Amino acid sequence: MLFKNINILDENLELKQNMYIGIKGDKIDYIGTEMPKQDYGERYEGKGKLLMSGFFNSHAHTPMTLMRGYGENMSLQSWLNDRIFPFEAKLNGEDVYYATLLGIAESVRFGIVSTTDMYYFCDRMADAILESGVKNNLGRGLTCFTDEDLKDLIAYKESKELYEKYHNSGNGRIKVDMSLHAEYTSNPKIVRQFAEFTKEIGANMHVHVSETQKEHEECKQRHGKTPIEYFNDLGLLDSKTTAAHCVWVEDNDMDIMLEKGVTVASCPVSNLKLASGVCNVPRMLEKGINVAIGTDSVASNNSLNYIEEIKFFTLLNKEKHKDPTLVTPKQALYAATRAGALGQGRADTGKLAEGYKADLIVLDISDVHMFPVHNLVNNVVYSASGSDVVLTMVDGKPVYRDGEYLTIDIEKVKYEVENSKNRILASLS
């Protein structure tokens, strides 16, 4: 495909106008101000459009689309115990497969090209990911409430099988990460063993860290250490780690995270909705930590509207620190793109540069809410609507375009998800 006469946000997130972008195979082959001589196939007219890197969702539980709006305005404990856990206990692989496809459809509709996921029935999630053409860092969430050895845990066996079967499959679109649920749902022996296994195979680690004050403080009481200190001492952060939330991390934690190259997946909407707090993004950026953005699950968001997530990400810390200069639009867009790609171990994507993977989106910038333009980066971050995405391309292939889901039979998916929902609700009543 050749994009012509299009505005772009270049690799430095600077606006360039009237550009030509040629896609060959899964890569960006050409970026220039002149019409290229090579024939790239379909010509995409770029007038009134903006081409930029796709978004990286650095923390999600995609199949939870099935629970959108199911438990609302409840305390965290009541939400989990009365709604989420009983519902999840009824899920089967087919439910997860179709709910994943629904979540992928929503993701690409809002410009997400790659997601870091933690859930279960991950083999069926892998099927959905491979079929639909998106990227995913997939992990089977591991918990342990007994004193078993790692080797005896089903979640370990599934993680290992998943890694052997799917890691780097689909042209590298799937990466299998090891996923430890959290400190409070495991124990030091398991953490140490899982850390060693993860290092041994060279996988990434994905873990919930200091999401709530309760979690953070109780860890300190139990172990005399913060979750980050605890995980670091057990070797977990020796693997390339994405730490989701990090709302309550302390200054020393941040120094450890920087030293260990941990990526923070900040989930601003979910952290508000569950009343967890506001992640101290400016302090992390100041220290040089790689900060990315996640939506968390649709059950606690309740959407995958990524542009909306970016707006929350920029605004919350201005108020928290009473300083409107904090978290600039460009910092937010970097977190949404390149920082996310780097956190997923995908150095070959997340920015618009020749030779990089063609994981791209096009925004329609012609509607009234994007006008006038004093500064297009400001408009994208503060004024755009999530639905302004009109094209999402992964590895050079369009997966969403102008209302059409090009790799997903969306009516079939909705039909099956509705059936899953009704079966589970009937069995719970």
Add this chain to the structure above:
Amino acid sequence: MLFKNINILDENLELKQNMYIGIKGDKIDYIGTEMPKQDYGERYEGKGKLLMSGFFNSHAHTPMTLMRGYGENMSLQSWLNDRIFPFEAKLNGEDVYYATLLGIAESVRFGIVSTTDMYYFCDRMADAILESGVKNNLGRGLTCFTDEDLKDLIAYKESKELYEKYHNSGNGRIKVDMSLHAEYTSNPKIVRQFAEFTKEIGANMHVHVSETQKEHEECKQRHGKTPIEYFNDLGLLDSKTTAAHCVWVEDNDMDIMLEKGVTVASCPVSNLKLASGVCNVPRMLEKGINVAIGTDSVASNNSLNYIEEIKFFTLLNKEKHKDPTLVTPKQALYAATRAGALGQGRADTGKLAEGYKADLIVLDISDVHMFPVHNLVNNVVYSASGSDVVLTMVDGKPVYRDGEYLTIDIEKVKYEVENSKNRILASLS
């Protein structure tokens, strides 16, 4: 028009499915489960759609669309002094006319049927409002930095003329409110005189109150009273008042506001973006104060994406009070609709009931991000995208439908706004 087979949120914001709604003139004439016998003209197929009351934007400065994204990531003082004030000093009536039309287009695109506005060149704003078919509580912002009498202020004369010429014009679509800018931009004599004049003519009052901590505390130092106590003592709240922001009001202020029937226009996005704080909505609702929602200006938001504003409105107080049960979806939708209408003195609108004004919107609820439906009210508040609005109707007349601005020549407006922007920027450089 007859809406058929459509989902609605009824006057109690409860979902009803497969309904028929007949519009006659400017009113909702029929709501029922049966096809009405009367012929209402065009039949609107409602499958996959939701009909509900339109949104009421309870605090805005509509012409500031012209400054969208112009000053970003600056301190409040630098934003005002280096960007907004110099730009505004160059505005003329034609600039304001076209910028108002642009803002109205964006408003109806996002489902806003009526706006409480404070600005200047209000006669040209009135032209734009009358031509485009929307509703507006229009006010000429009054400031006074001298010891003149009210009668000698240009803003007073313009307010009076505006009231005489436009109040209740356009089938009552325009109401002219008296607009005092704020405590710190006026003095007690002017406040008292303006309060008396407002009472005398029976107009509404619109005023900024306790937006920033600085404003609130300095008022206490100057007068030994909070802004609300100060305004109350000077008689300002004896008229039906909309108090914008109210971020820093205290408990006693809230008691006064309840007693005086003051409507709060909470502006959550602007308050974050300018680092002002989070309005204590749950406490106000608990006391029984009428709390509505405003976008504030596009220069400090930077959009009129009202559904996004509702999401911020619900979520911020959950985190502020560390309680996810606070500000329910239904409370938020009430604030967005009926509370806004009542605050504007429009008792005949803001809810879906027979005999009420047909100020309505239709949302497309068929896209993936609104699926599945466990509870449609939850989905509207937490999952909908601003752009899901596909029809906006005011006084029974469609003003926006499926991407078309039915009462505004949008290409002409964009052309003129671009010219205004370029002329002003050139004169500033």
